[in-house]
Amino acid sequence: MTSAAPPVTEPDPSALTCPGDLVGPCATCQRKTHKNGRGGAPLCQWCMKPVMEQWGPQVRHVNTRP
Known part of the structure; x- marks a missing residue:
């Protein structure tokens, strides 16, 4: 079951x-x-869902600062 995103x-x-x-x-x-x-992504939970489906749960933010 997927719920539709509420208004922006x-x-x-x-x-x-x-x-x-x-x-x-x-x-x-x-x-x-x-x-x-x-995970460091500036996306709301509704915009993050299709990204996670495409890339999978193993993708994480990596800190590039020394």
């Missing part, structure tokens, strides 16, 4: 649980979400 005017649930300075737009739909999102 409604924030991602992650935006409701993080401090206001960490809330920013989703890179795809511009919905308010946690700036770094799950």
Whole structure:
């Protein structure tokens, strides 16, 4: 069962649980979400779902800073 994404005017649930300075737009739909999102991706949970289906759960953010 898949649920349809709510209107873009409604924030991602992650935006409701993080401090206001960490809330920013989703890179795809511009919905308010946690700036770094799950795994370091700036995508809301609805935009992240098709990406995860394409790449799989083994893909993770890698820190490139020394």
